[in-house]
Amino acid sequence: MALPAGFLDELRARTPLSAVIGRRVRLAKSGRQWKGCCPFHGEKTPSFYVYEDHFHCFGCGVHGDAVSFVMQSQGATFPEAVQQLAAEAGMEVPKATPQAAAAERRRLDLHGVLEAAAIAYKRRLFLPEGAKALSYLRGRGLTEETIAAFGLGWSGEGRGALLAELARDEVTAEMLIESGLMREAEGGRPPYDLFFNRVMFPIRDRQARLISFGGRILGDGQPKYVNGPETPLFSKRRTLYALDRAREGARAGGIVAVVEGYMDVIALHQAGFKAAVAPLGTALTDEHLDVLWRLSPVPVLCFDGDAAGARAAVRSVELALPHLTPARGLKLATLPPGEDPDSLVRRHGPAGFQAVLDAARPLGDALFDLLHEGVNDLSPESRAAFRARLTEAAGRIADKSLGAEYRSMLIDRFYASRPRTRPAHGARDGNRFGRLGQPAPKPFTLARTAPGPGPATAERARHLVAILLGHPGLLHDVEEAFGSVPLPEALDRLRTAILQWGSAAEVLDSDALMTHLTATGLAADAAQALSAVPVPLAACAAPDAMPAEAEAGWWHFFGLMNPVRLEAEVAAAMADFARHADTTVERRLIALCAARNALRQGDMETEPEG
Secondary structure, eight states: OOOOHHHHHHHHHHSOHHHHHHTTSOOEEETTEEEEOOTTSOOSSOOEEEOSSOEEETTTOOEEOHHHHHHHHHOOOHHHHHHHHHHHHTOOOOOOOHHHHHHHHHHHHHHHHHHHHHHHHHHHHTSGGGHHHHHHHHHTTOOHHHHHHTTOEEOOSOTTHHHHHHGGGTOOHHHHHHTTSEEOOSTTOOOEESOOSEEEEEEEOTTOOEEEEEEEESSSOSSSEEEOOOOSSOOGGGOOBTHHHHHHHHHTTOOOEEOSSHHHHHHHHHTTOTTEEBOSSSOOOHHHHHHHHHHOSSOEEEEOSSHHHHHHHHHHHHHHGGGOBTTBOOEEEEOOTTOOHHHHHHHHHHHHHHHHHHTOEEHHHHHHHHHHTTOOTTOHHHHHHHHHHHHHHHHTOSSHHHHHHHHHHHHHHHHHTSOOOOOOTTTTOSOSOGGGTSOOOOOOOOOOOSSSSSOOHHHHHHHHHHHHHHOGGGHHHHHHHHTTSOOOHHHHHHHHHHHHHHHHOSSOOHHHHHHHHHHTTOHHHHHHHHOOSSSOOOGGGSTTSOHHHHHHHHHHHHHHHOHHHHHHHHHHHHHHHHHOOOHHHHHHHHHHHHHHHHHHHSOTTSOOOO
């Protein structure tokens, strides 16, 4: 069964190898690869590794790609394996016809035509006619080794010179037109060279096969850069410049960075950033993102620090949102104004660009700021529209659990960005939860602390522990959240003891808990947590506080330490209440909403006044 190589390349690109093999082999992440026990020979220690595009067993030596794995693991023939994988990838297997076979022969011939052109371009770069181009490349800081490694060249002045040179190798004008190096002319005139008076950049696919060229004009002509046209070999929306080299760089642990142009990529590779790539005269596409995520779970998109860079960032984020998963994310980096990666590494060395990568922000943080552009925080209408944009953006994420996390984080930042004006005294009073059929908890009074930007995290943590010491009956409702917050060493010892006691105790009683802590040598730590020094505890932490007041107070302090998690707890409680509205679920929802609303109405950095 003879199939076009282009079809098989596309099939392999669309088939996640780890997913195919993971159906039959239990795989575990190992760096950027996966590993497991080889399915083809009995072993107890994993020596079977799955890479981006192939698998290899270091025990028995078996090696192959997705097609060969299906053949070997299922006893399938080559056509059967291809048909199965194509169906899963949503592709149609082309029928074998004489015309298809002829087209494939022409496609393979085009690789040879392009390689012959590359040799001619490289030779011209070092002839007198290429002196200006060579001087330009050296002036941009490229070494002889880099120029040779990327196969850079000079097109010459055109006028049929390339056809004249390659004709001796039986390359015809038709072949040069089909490969994208020449164009048909109108009016019966002969075809003409697409590239003339340009520095030439060979473009290769993931297997390092030459598929097209890009050219940069010297001087003031326009357009400054020209890419080859779409051909049987070359598709701009599927190709990233230097992808063949970046694959090796990513495997070696390099950060996958997406920049704008040829010279940026080449300068970064020369500076040691071996996993840099660039799109080719087009914005990022779905296909580009899929290629990037095969290289790295969190590639970094680099944008200029001007308005055009901000617009490009918004377009890229909007494109990426529907495809995000817990295993596929992005970071966004912004270059200093007036700089590009090429100029940055020439002026400041590798450390300059490394600083940009180190400052790259996770997509969630960057998304809020990008959408916040132009929002008038003093206008209720503008803020309402902004909140709707945040909710809509999170809703575009197809992975529902991840979308919910994004929504919680974005909405939390939305409320944290509220202009800091305090409501009038008593504005928080009243029953805000009457629709649940229960009165709101008594507003909890929080202690004032010494002047400063806000209470220390350690004081908030002390309140969490103190409330549970006096009200251990809350433990089963809060234990998972309690275990997630960072605590100072003494409080962490108390937490461990409290959780261990709570998992075995038949009755969650304060006296019994204090007896247990005394027996385990933690009485002094408990006394310190309950002390009025350095700051008196809030009323909600007092032993005589009402249970609802204590519970709402506990979630309030937790929300100050982890507002995103508090939003998630509220959402989960609302879902529980919708499924089965018993009194226990209702009580927990009331307490969570009280804590959440207290945070939203007050200043996120200080506790509200009593």
